Every structure is written in C-alpha cells, then in structure tokens.
Amino acid sequence: MKPLFEVKDVFYNYPKQDEDVINGISFKIYKGEIFGFLGPSGAGKSTTQKIMIKILEDFRGDIYYDGKSITEFHNEFYEDIGVSFEMPIHFSKMTALENIEFFKQLYQNNADTEALMKRVGLWKDRDKMVGEYSKGMKIRLNIVRALLNSPKMLFLDEPTNGLDPTNAMILKDMIREFKEAGGTVFITSHIMSDIEQLCDRVAFIVHGEIKEIDSPRNLKIKYGKREVTLEYQENNQTQTKHFALENIGQNETFIKLLKEKNIETIHTGETTLEDIFIKVTGESLHDNG
Amino acid sequence: MTMGRLRILIVGELSRLNKYNVFSISILVAIIWSIVLFFIDDTMLSSLLPFVLLVDASLMSVMYIGSVTYFEKIESTISTLLVTPITNSELVLSKVIANTIHNLFSSSLIIIAFYFIRDIELNFLLLFFGLILTTMFFTIAGLSLSYYQKDFTSMLMTIMALSFIFLIPTILYMINILTWEGWEYILLINPIQAAEQLIGGGFKGAIYNYQYYIGLIYMGLGSVLLYLFHTLPKFQTYAIRQSGV
Structure with a gap:
C-alpha cells in the first residue's frame, strides 16, 4: 500500500544548537490510519510534527506527502491538513464563532462548523468571548478549528491533555469518526490510554530516535508477559501463583489447583503499553515532565 | 498572493484592532491632541500641527503595531495562522495595510477637526500621501522591531530610546535650537526628519526642495527595502519562535 506520509531518515537541530534533537527517524503513515507518536516530554514528538506540517523547514532527510516531497508544496498543503496544537490558540477577545468564521474564510473547503460545534458541545456558547472559556472548552474549539477545512489528514498534539473524561471521550469518538470517513491521523501523546484506544500503529520515540513501531496489539504480543495469575485460599491465607500461557491446558499444577483449591481470582497477565515502552526504550514516559 | 485572502486578513486585523481596544485608544489620543491644539494660538498651531501628525504617523504607528504583535505573542495566534493556506507576505502586508488604515483614521480626525474649527490651509492630497508613506514606513519598521522584543514593556523602552535618538534632534532643528548648517545634512539620515519633510509638504507655504x-525617497523606497529585506524574510523565524520553538 502507498503511504500518505513517508518520513525517511530525518534529522533536525534547532538554530544555534549543535546537537540534533531528531536523529534519523523513518516511518510511514498509511491512508486511513491513526498513527501515534508516544514518548516523554522533550523526546521530539512536537518537533517531528512541526517538521511534518512545514513549520520547521531546515531538516535533513526526506519527507513525502502523497508521493511528493513536502518541500515542493507551497501553502496549498494546508488545504489538505488540519492541525491542533497542544496549547489552545484563539483570539481571546473574539467570540468562538467569530474565531471559527475568520479561519473558515481562509480555506477553499469548509466543513459544517455548526455541526462540529454542536458535536463538541460549544454551539450554545458560540457567542461567548473565547477568553471566558474554560481550558477544556478551548481545547474542544481547537479541534473544531482543525476540522473546519474538511482536511484529509489531522495532526493532533496531545489532544486530550487537560480534558475531563467525558470530553476526552467525545474527542476520541470524533477522531475515530474522522478515520471511519477516510481520514488519516497523526497523534503525539504521552498519555498511554489515548494511544492504546485510538492508534492502529504506534512509534516509541526517545531522545529523537524511534525505538519501535507496531500496532499496540502486536507490541503486547511481542513484549508483553503471556501468563495466567491465580489467587487461591490455602491455610486461611491468599496464595498467588503465575503460570505461562503456553500449553496451559497441559500444566498439571495449574489444573490441580483449579480442581482442589478455593480459587479467589484468575486472570491473564495484561502488560500495559507503558510497561512495554519502558522495556523497549529504557525510559519512563513521565521522567521528563 | 490572492487579493481575496489579503482582504479577509486586513478586515480581520482591523476587527481585532477594534476588539482589543487599540482603535479606542487611538481615537482617544486624537481627541487629546485636538483639545491641546484647539487652545494654542495660531502662530504655534502652524508648527505644532505638523509635529502632532508626525508623532501620530511615526511613533504611534510603531506603538500600535507593537501592541498588535504583543497580543499575538501572548495568545500564540501566529502559530495557527502559520498552518493555514495564507502566505507570509499576505500576513505581513495585511498588518502593514491595516495599521496604516487605522492610523490614517486617527490622523484624519485631527486634520478634519482643524480644517473646520481653525480654518487651516492644507494640500490634502500631498498631506495624506505623506501620512500614508510615513505610517507604512514606521509600521514596517515597528514590525521588524517587535521581532526582537520580549514583551510590550521592552517594546515601550525601545520606542522611548529611539524617540530620544531620532525625534529630539528633529524637534530641536524645527524650533531653531540646532542652528549649525551641518545639521541640515546630518539629519538627512534620520527617518523622523524625512517624515517631517514629507508631512510638512501638505501644509501651506511648504518648500519642495x-x-x-x-x-x-527615504519613506517610499525605505518601506519597500525594509519590507523585502528584513520584515518579510525574518517573519518566519519570528513566527516559529512564537509557536514555542
């Protein structure tokens, strides 16, 4: 399958800095896919996004969008993409609707912004100054802004950061709906549940290097513990035993315990993506803030 | 560059100048100047009115564009504009045109008030031509200046310093305190002096020497060169810095 985005051996260092903050990363994003970039703060997630959306231009390596180098695109590139930055960015002394209407005029294609604002629960507050909005409302408005040109591809930087669980769920549903309608999504996040629930594939990034790329499921199969944990009563005390999942049906100790003991709990070992991240990269997602 | 998008951006800039009360402040300043000028006698009016218009078109232009970029800095709105189909030249030009329109509005208030109240004789065509060129030059210079300022306070401090360097010699020359002949040539490098000559050309009795x-040439060619070789090329670096890089 032809990738929509292809990043090949990209390096980047900020002006007046000697060291590269992006160190030869390569990955492909296929059409209709939700691709996640998981890493701690300072790992290079936002920098990679800024390179991909042509804000940072002096990178080394190759990046292709729809088969054409992004360096060959001019501003028409932005007709195709929608971007939501981590921090809410709006004109605070203008109403939400005035903000949206202003940005809408800058694009050739326009989405139904009334429907979008209703979807994120902001339509009733459309005439309020954005300065009066809560952080959660501003983040939801960010998403409306990113979608107002009916983009082919969405770039979301820490999309649910600062959102309450209900609004985070609405936003995740919108991202899934965007994908179901044929859209492609690039998400950067340090929040494990976002990546696990949304992404078809995820890249682990640390110190500007990609350590692993695969689907969350494959990563769990590859790196997760495949075991069953049994808790049972013995001599009025709770005992715990772990068994490998391989040939569990032929494990006599396991079967004997099932038959003879009072089993309290039984569950398969579920290694989290965070555990796998630490195992693969040797870094915690929260070390650097 | 498309004219449609440029028009949208100019209207957006003007609307924000209004929403962020920059318009109200400029009208207030124009009213204060008008009151001051109303109470002075005719002999002083002929020299003070060009001076007021000069300050309005030069230093106030820098101040207003500085306040616009300050609001953009604290709200990081440039980041969002960078990922839309608009080009940097459309963005920069819209700011220059909007600030010029805005500043001309306040200058016009002062001129209209005095045309009717104090019966002054003006060449409107040359006066507005001078005001437009001066406002454009100082707006472009103000934009470039704002790239290097951390906040609005540092912008104000820089404007104060530049006023001292450029405005004071022009005032001293205007009121005949600097009498040495050589000042006539030294002041040719001063943009405020260039603007003073240009705006003065719209008043009765002006000498077109x-x-x-x-x-x-200073204001016209200077605007074009400053825009092409500094304000526009440095805009991308400035805008990227505003996006948290």
Missing part, C-alpha cells in the same frame, strides 16, 4: 524629495 531637495530635502522633501529625499524624504519622499
């Missing part, structure tokens, strides 16, 4: 034409 070589200083007037140097002022015209």
Whole structure:
C-alpha cells in the first residue's frame, strides 16, 4: 500500500544548537490510519510534527506527502491538513464563532462548523468571548478549528491533555469518526490510554530516535508477559501463583489447583503499553515532565 | 498572493484592532491632541500641527503595531495562522495595510477637526500621501522591531530610546535650537526628519526642495527595502519562535 506520509531518515537541530534533537527517524503513515507518536516530554514528538506540517523547514532527510516531497508544496498543503496544537490558540477577545468564521474564510473547503460545534458541545456558547472559556472548552474549539477545512489528514498534539473524561471521550469518538470517513491521523501523546484506544500503529520515540513501531496489539504480543495469575485460599491465607500461557491446558499444577483449591481470582497477565515502552526504550514516559 | 485572502486578513486585523481596544485608544489620543491644539494660538498651531501628525504617523504607528504583535505573542495566534493556506507576505502586508488604515483614521480626525474649527490651509492630497508613506514606513519598521522584543514593556523602552535618538534632534532643528548648517545634512539620515519633510509638504507655504524629495525617497523606497529585506524574510523565524520553538 502507498503511504500518505513517508518520513525517511530525518534529522533536525534547532538554530544555534549543535546537537540534533531528531536523529534519523523513518516511518510511514498509511491512508486511513491513526498513527501515534508516544514518548516523554522533550523526546521530539512536537518537533517531528512541526517538521511534518512545514513549520520547521531546515531538516535533513526526506519527507513525502502523497508521493511528493513536502518541500515542493507551497501553502496549498494546508488545504489538505488540519492541525491542533497542544496549547489552545484563539483570539481571546473574539467570540468562538467569530474565531471559527475568520479561519473558515481562509480555506477553499469548509466543513459544517455548526455541526462540529454542536458535536463538541460549544454551539450554545458560540457567542461567548473565547477568553471566558474554560481550558477544556478551548481545547474542544481547537479541534473544531482543525476540522473546519474538511482536511484529509489531522495532526493532533496531545489532544486530550487537560480534558475531563467525558470530553476526552467525545474527542476520541470524533477522531475515530474522522478515520471511519477516510481520514488519516497523526497523534503525539504521552498519555498511554489515548494511544492504546485510538492508534492502529504506534512509534516509541526517545531522545529523537524511534525505538519501535507496531500496532499496540502486536507490541503486547511481542513484549508483553503471556501468563495466567491465580489467587487461591490455602491455610486461611491468599496464595498467588503465575503460570505461562503456553500449553496451559497441559500444566498439571495449574489444573490441580483449579480442581482442589478455593480459587479467589484468575486472570491473564495484561502488560500495559507503558510497561512495554519502558522495556523497549529504557525510559519512563513521565521522567521528563 | 490572492487579493481575496489579503482582504479577509486586513478586515480581520482591523476587527481585532477594534476588539482589543487599540482603535479606542487611538481615537482617544486624537481627541487629546485636538483639545491641546484647539487652545494654542495660531502662530504655534502652524508648527505644532505638523509635529502632532508626525508623532501620530511615526511613533504611534510603531506603538500600535507593537501592541498588535504583543497580543499575538501572548495568545500564540501566529502559530495557527502559520498552518493555514495564507502566505507570509499576505500576513505581513495585511498588518502593514491595516495599521496604516487605522492610523490614517486617527490622523484624519485631527486634520478634519482643524480644517473646520481653525480654518487651516492644507494640500490634502500631498498631506495624506505623506501620512500614508510615513505610517507604512514606521509600521514596517515597528514590525521588524517587535521581532526582537520580549514583551510590550521592552517594546515601550525601545520606542522611548529611539524617540530620544531620532525625534529630539528633529524637534530641536524645527524650533531653531540646532542652528549649525551641518545639521541640515546630518539629519538627512534620520527617518523622523524625512517624515517631517514629507508631512510638512501638505501644509501651506511648504518648500519642495531637495530635502522633501529625499524624504519622499527615504519613506517610499525605505518601506519597500525594509519590507523585502528584513520584515518579510525574518517573519518566519519570528513566527516559529512564537509557536514555542
């Protein structure tokens, strides 16, 4: 399958800095896919996004969008993409609707912004100054802004950061709906549940290097513990035993315990993506803030 | 560059100048100047009115564009504009045109008030031509200046310093305190002096000597060169810095 985005051996260092903050990363994003970039703060997630959306231009390596180098695109590139930055960015002394209407005029294609604002629960507050909005409302408005040109591809930087669980769920549903309608999504996040629930594939990034790329499921199969944990009563005390999942049906100790003991709990070992991240990269997602 | 998008951006800039109360402040300043000028006698009015218009078109232009970029800095709105189909030249030009329109509005208030109240004789065409060129030059210079300021306070401090360096010699020359002949030539490098010549050309009795034409070239060509070789090329770096890089 032809990738929509292809990043090949990209390096980047900020002006007046000697060291590269992006160190030869390569990955492909296929059409209709939700691709996640998981890493701690300072790992290079936002920098990679800024390179991909042509804000940072002096990178080394190759990046292709729809088969054409992004360096060959001019501003028409932005007709195709929608971007939501981590921090809410709006004109605070203008109403939400005035903000949206202003940005809408800058694009050739326009989405139904009334429907979008209703979807994120902001339509009733459309005439309020954005300065009066809560952080959660501003983040939801960010998403409306990113979608107002009916983009082919969405770039979301820490999309649910600062959102309450209900609004985070609405936003995740919108991202899934965007994908179901044929859209492609690039998400950067340090929040494990976002990546696990949304992404078809995820890249682990640390110190500007990609350590692993695969689907969350494959990563769990590859790196997760495949075991069953049994808790049972013995001599009025709770005992715990772990068994490998391989040939569990032929494990006599396991079967004997099932038959003879009072089993309290039984569950398969579920290694989290965070555990796998630490195992693969040797870094915690929260070390650097 | 498309005219449609440029128009949208100019209207957006003007609307924000209004929403962020920059318009109200400029009208207030125009009213204060009008009151001050109303109470002075005719002999002083002929020299003070060009000076007021000069300050309005030069230093106030820098101040207003500085406040616009300050609001953009604290709200990081440039980041969002960078990922839309608009080009940097459309963005920069819209700011220059909007600030010029805005500033001309306040200058016009002062001029209209005095045209009717104090019966002054003006060449409106040359006066507005001078005001437009001066406002554009100082708006472009103000934009470039704002790239290097951390906040609005540092912008104000820089404007104060530049006023001292450029405005004071022009005032001293205007009121005949600097009498040495050489000042006539030294002040040719001063943009405020160039603007003073150009705006003065719109008043009765103006002399269109070589200083007037140097002022015209300074403001006109200076605007174009500053825009092409500094304000526009450095805009991308400035805008990226605003996006948290």
